[in-house]
Amino acid sequence: MAHMTHAGVADVVPDDEALLDGLERAAFGYFLEAVNPANGLIADTSREHSPASIGVVGFALSSYPVAVERGWMARADAVARILVTLRFFHDSDQSGSPGATGYKGFYYHFLDMQTGVRVWRSELSMVDTALLVAGALAARTYFNADSGEEIELRGLVDAIYRRIDWDWAQNGETTIRMGWKPECGFLRYGWDGYNEAIVLYVLALGSPTHPVEGDGYEAWTATYQWENLYGCDFLYAGPLFVHQFSHAWIDFRGIQDRFMREKHCDYFENSRRATEVHREYARRNPHGFAGYDEECWGLTACDGPSHQLPELAHERRRLFGYAARGVPYGPDDGTLGGWAALASLPFAPDVALRAARTMRQRYPEMIPAQQYASSFNPTLAGGAGRRAWVSAGRFGLDQGIVVMAIENHRSQLIWRLMRDCPYVVTGLRRAGFRGGWL
Amino acid sequence: MQQQNDPHPTAPWDADERERLDNVHPAGWRNPQPADRYGLVVVGAGTAGLVAAHAAAALGAKVALIERHLLGGDCLNVGCVPSKALIRTSRLYAEMRSAAQYGAHAPAEIHVDFPAVMQRMRGIRARISRADSVRRLVAAGVDVFFGQACFTGADTLAVEGATLRFKKALIATGARPDTPSIPGLVEAGFLTNENVFDLTDRPRRLLVIGGGPLGCELAQAFCRFGSQTIIVQDWPLFLPREERDAAQILSDAFARDGIEVRLNTRAVNVRVDGGQKLVDLVSDDYHSTVAVDAILTGTGRAPNVEDLNLEAAGVVYDTAAGIRVDDFLRTSNRHIYAAGDVCLEHKFTHTADASARIVVRNALFLGRERLSALTIPWCTYTDPEIAHVGRYVRQAREQDIPVKTFTIPMHDVDRAIADGEEAGFVKIHVKEGTDRILGATIVARHAGEMINEITLAMVAGIGLRTMARVIHAYPTQAEAIKKAADAYNRTRLTPTTQSLLRGWLKW
Numbered sequence: 001m002a003h004m005t006h007a008g009v010a011d012v013v014p015d016d017e018a019l020l021d022g023l024e025r026a027a028f029g030y031f032l033e034a035v036n037p038a039n040g041l042i043a044d045t046s047r048e049h050s051p052a053s054i055g056v057v058g059f060a061l062s063s064y065p066v067a068v069e070r071g072w073m074a075r076a077d078a079v080a081r082i083l084v085t086l087r088f089f090h091d092s093d094q095s096g097s098p099g100a101t102g103y104k105g106f107y108y109h110f111l112d113m114q115t116g117v118r119v120w121r122s123e124l125s126m127v128d129t130a131l132l133v134a135g136a137l138a139a140r141t142y143f144n145a146d147s148g149e150e151i152e153l154r155g156l157v158d159a160i161y162r163r164i165d166w167d168w169a170q171n172g173e174t175t176i177r178m179g180w181k182p183e184c185g186f187l188r189y190g191w192d193g194y195n196e197a198i199v200l201y202v203l204a205l206g207s208p209t210h211p212v213e214g215d216g217y218e219a220w221t222a223t224y225q226w227e228n229l230y231g232c233d234f235l236y237a238g239p240l241f242v243h244q245f246s247h248a249w250i251d252f253r254g255i256q257d258r259f260m261r262e263k264h265c266d267y268f269e270n271s272r273r274a275t276e277v278h279r280e281y282a283r284r285n286p287h288g289f290a291g292y293d294e295e296c297w298g299l300t301a302c303d304g305p306s307h308q309l310p311e312l313a314h315e316r317r318r319l320f321g322y323a324a325r326g327v328p329y330g331p332d333d334g335t336l337g338g339w340a341a342l343a344s345l346p347f348a349p350d351v352a353l354r355a356a357r358t359m360r361q362r363y364p365e366m367i368p369a370q371q372y373a374s375s376f377n378p379t380l381a382g383g384a385g386r387r388a389w390v391s392a393g394r395f396g397l398d399q400g401i402v403v404m405a406i407e408n409h410r411s412q413l414i415w416r417l418m419r420d421c422p423y424v425v426t427g428l429r430r431a432g433f434r435g436g437w438l
Numbered sequence: 439m440q441q442q443n444d445p446h447p448t449a450p451w452d453a454d455e456r457e458r459l460d461n462v463h464p465a466g467w468r469n470p471q472p473a474d475r476y477g478l479v480v481v482g483a484g485t486a487g488l489v490a491a492h493a494a495a496a497l498g499a500k501v502a503l504i505e506r507h508l509l510g511g512d513c514l515n516v517g518c519v520p521s522k523a524l525i526r527t528s529r530l531y532a533e534m535r536s537a538a539q540y541g542a543h544a545p546a547e548i549h550v551d552f553p554a555v556m557q558r559m560r561g562i563r564a565r566i567s568r569a570d571s572v573r574r575l576v577a578a579g580v581d582v583f584f585g586q587a588c589f590t591g592a593d594t595l596a597v598e599g600a601t602l603r604f605k606k607a608l609i610a611t612g613a614r615p616d617t618p619s620i621p622g623l624v625e626a627g628f629l630t631n632e633n634v635f636d637l638t639d640r641p642r643r644l645l646v647i648g649g650g651p652l653g654c655e656l657a658q659a660f661c662r663f664g665s666q667t668i669i670v671q672d673w674p675l676f677l678p679r680e681e682r683d684a685a686q687i688l689s690d691a692f693a694r695d696g697i698e699v700r701l702n703t704r705a706v707n708v709r710v711d712g713g714q715k716l717v718d719l720v721s722d723d724y725h726s727t728v729a730v731d732a733i734l735t736g737t738g739r740a741p742n743v744e745d746l747n748l749e750a751a752g753v754v755y756d757t758a759a760g761i762r763v764d765d766f767l768r769t770s771n772r773h774i775y776a777a778g779d780v781c782l783e784h785k786f787t788h789t790a791d792a793s794a795r796i797v798v799r800n801a802l803f804l805g806r807e808r809l810s811a812l813t814i815p816w817c818t819y820t821d822p823e824i825a826h827v828g829r830y831v832r833q834a835r836e837q838d839i840p841v842k843t844f845t846i847p848m849h850d851v852d853r854a855i856a857d858g859e860e861a862g863f864v865k866i867h868v869k870e871g872t873d874r875i876l877g878a879t880i881v882a883r884h885a886g887e888m889i890n891e892i893t894l895a896m897v898a899g900i901g902l903r904t905m906a907r908v909i910h911a912y913p914t915q916a917e918a919i920k921k922a923a924d925a926y927n928r929t930r931l932t933p934t935t936q937s938l939l940r941g942w943l944k945w
Contacts, residue, residue, distance in 0.1 A: 181723050184722045188673070193682050222835045222836055223835075226841065227845045228843065228845060233929070286849035286860055318693070328847045
């Protein structure tokens with residue numbers, strides 16, 4: 001089937017499977033382009049001089065098994081690449097000094113691509129360490145052969161996971177702190193309300209060496225808000241990625257913690273409902289931004305337009321730059337993450353795919369070379385035939401969640417791997433999860 | 439510019455100020471000859487003291503009221519009344535600047551006449567002071583004494599050389615601004631609610647320390663008057679007690695107004711250089727210095743428990759938490775009660791009022807009314823306003839009460855859309871599976887007006903099911919509450935009920 005794009009060029013509309021395969025493989029391509037093969041670190045963004053982000057490395061480690069399964073990468077190549085990465089983290093400077101790589105088994109959020117030491121005075125990040133280790137555990141489960149390399153791989157993952165002092169990260173309080181800096185100690189920001197931290201708590205609870213107590217998870221979930229919004233009952237969180245990140249690793253279908261048992265729901269179903277809420281918000285479009293409708297939605301943490309960009313220096317609207325955009329209270333400056341709709345694929349396949357197709361067709365410039373830009377903003381098209389302002393370059397987290405969401409939709413590979421990970425199973429049980437595959 | 443923390447007003451001595459002072463502390467006042475024994479002696483003539491004195495006198499008690507400064511207390515003189523007057527004008531300036539959004543022509547040049555703002559405030563304050571005047575008290579039969587009260591025994595106190603004997607006493611001495619211990623702050627001079635309303639010149643650059651209600655309200659007002667305003671808040675969000683979304687909406691509103699918001703930031707040092715105040719700020723590991731012309735602090739309130747010789751009366755107190763009272767507002771001396779800011783966690787005018795009424799009934803009529811039985815709403819009068827009543831979700835969940843919240847964004851309310859006042863929400867928390875209201879938070883331009891409906895429902899035991907039957911005038915912003923009740927009703931339609939209804943309608 002052929003149709004005309006806005007640019008007037010004849011294009012072929014691929015079927016769903018071909019479309020998803022193309023998008024998934026292109027997204028995975030980011031990890032091949034943005035890697036330092038000497039240490040396995042992956043750049044946070046494709047922009048010049050970008051440092052590595054440990055969270056992005058976690059997505060990469062989760063995606064190598066996908067690449068092997070899909071025949072995009074030889075198993076031996078994947079193992080070699082993962083070993084380089086794990087050896088780097090395992091042998092890294094854990095002194096916690098301002099120029100180290102980590103402390104107490106955690107890692108600084110942003111690292112120098114070449115030397116692997118802390119940059120940007122970034123914080124020791126608890127949740128990004130969790131994403132990194134979740135990826136390592138996915139790889140540990142997948143690469144289960146008796147070869148020397150794969151045995152070493154599993155050993156390194158174990159060592160990296162077991163040395164994380166989750167208990168320390170509570171700083172004597174019930175909930176886990178968000179970050180720590182050598183200059184000032186623990187950051188004062190706490191986790192309040194539902195967010196992407198379930199995977200952090202599950203890994204912290206599942207640790208055989210330094211687990212946190214189960215009441216920490218209960219204390220965190222006590223800050224949840226179960227809301228009826230736009231006619232939907234759901235566990236509220238504004239940005240869409242919150243409903244996607246932990247879910248990329250953990251198969252929440254049919255398993256419930258105390259909170260979800262009380263609400264007769266689970267975190268998978270909740271993400272489906274959150275998707276509906278985002279669609280409803282876009283349909284209402286309270287601020288009247290261009291492009292928003294039921295097929296064009298997805299407010300999330302992403303890059304965005306800012307007045308610091310020369311072309312937007314005189315823009316009169318308020319612009320938020322990189323921000324965790326959310327529904328229904330914002331911030332909202334008309335910026336959408338195209339990838340965010342697609343990342344809801346496992347929970348709401350029909351609406352997510354329809355939105356992905358629509359947005360791709362309307363704004364092809366937001367997905368150059370099949371890799372999603374971090375965001376686009378049709379309200380700031382700026383004339384000259386441009387349909388939208390588009391964030392420059394690509395962001396690693398966005399590519400990672402696209403690979404994992406599509407793969408879980410297609411084969412549930414990552415979910416299956418994590419279901420077989422004993423630490424995750426223990427962590428879920430200690431968090432009070434029961435039922436379903438548990 | 440007035441920068442000292444002098445308790446005596448230094449506002450221009452105009453007709454309004456003369457009227458106010460004549461009402462609340464007339465020159466040449468002579469204290470009356472004390473009665474042999476009073477049924478009730480009230481120490482402090484702020485909201486709690488005035489309410490108790492009027493109520494007790496109306497019921498026939500022999501009442502003495504002692505005030506060391508001004509009748510009406512903080513609320514009238516340096517609190518709610520003057521701040522709301524300022525906020526009204528600041529809203530008008532904000533609307534003038536955004537006139538184009540309302541399809542109106544914005545004035546070419548908007549000149550803020552700060553002296554006129556303050557003059558209007560003084561006029562309003564003087565007018566409202568009539569209700570608190572010493573003449574009304576005297577007419578009601580209350581003996582009014584000006585001076586410092588000092589207990590001399592379990593049932594006596596002294597004021598200006600006179601001894602007053604009492605059957606019951608009420609301590610309602612209120613609270614005062616708690617000065618943050620920042621090196622150099624006192625030397626540099628700073629503003630609090632006690633002297634900010636005496637300003638005659640607008641500070642060009644203002645630093646507000648503290649993101650509680652007072653700091654938030656005045657930061658926004660002064661920003662709208664044209665002061666370059668920075669607000670520093672020690673916590674990651676404003677109004678730390680309120681819901682995360684409410685505080686987030688407020689942060690966004692501040693940024694829209696042009697306030698420089700510094701969250702998670704502490705002021706650690708102040709020094710004066712070249713006539714300006716240099717304040718060092720620290721946020722985690724980020725250090726910076728800002729130069730301002732005035733500093734306003736709003737970092738909490740300390741109870742007025744000093745100089746009363748409470749020990750002589752056997753009244754136990756704490757300099758931070760205030761006078762210790764039981765749930766009946768009785769102190770450790772069973773003849774002495776306390777009410778208002780000097781003993782309450784919730785330091786609001788309306789809680790002072792409510793607690794004073796409890797004291798009158800408990801002290802004079804053997805009542806057994808409990809403070810804990812009160813349903814207390816409160817509101818921060820920023821734009822949008824943030825109002826709350828009852829439990830927060832977190833409190834309910836900590837008590838193992840399952841909670842469900844019905845949320846209506848103001849952008850779903852026709853009148854809010856028409857008014858261009860869509861920022862905010864109504865969130866009503868009910869016990870899961872029931873329509874019993876546990877609490878509510880409203881963020882809206884007029885949230886303070888809207889919260890009263892929820893408070894009424896809670897006090898009267900009305901649930902969402904009944905509220906859905908209450909016709910609300912259309913279009914009003916309070917319709918958001920009806921919409922929340924309607925949303926509750928829709929959740930009662932289970933699939934089984936829906937299928938039964940469909941069957942009935944087909945038939």
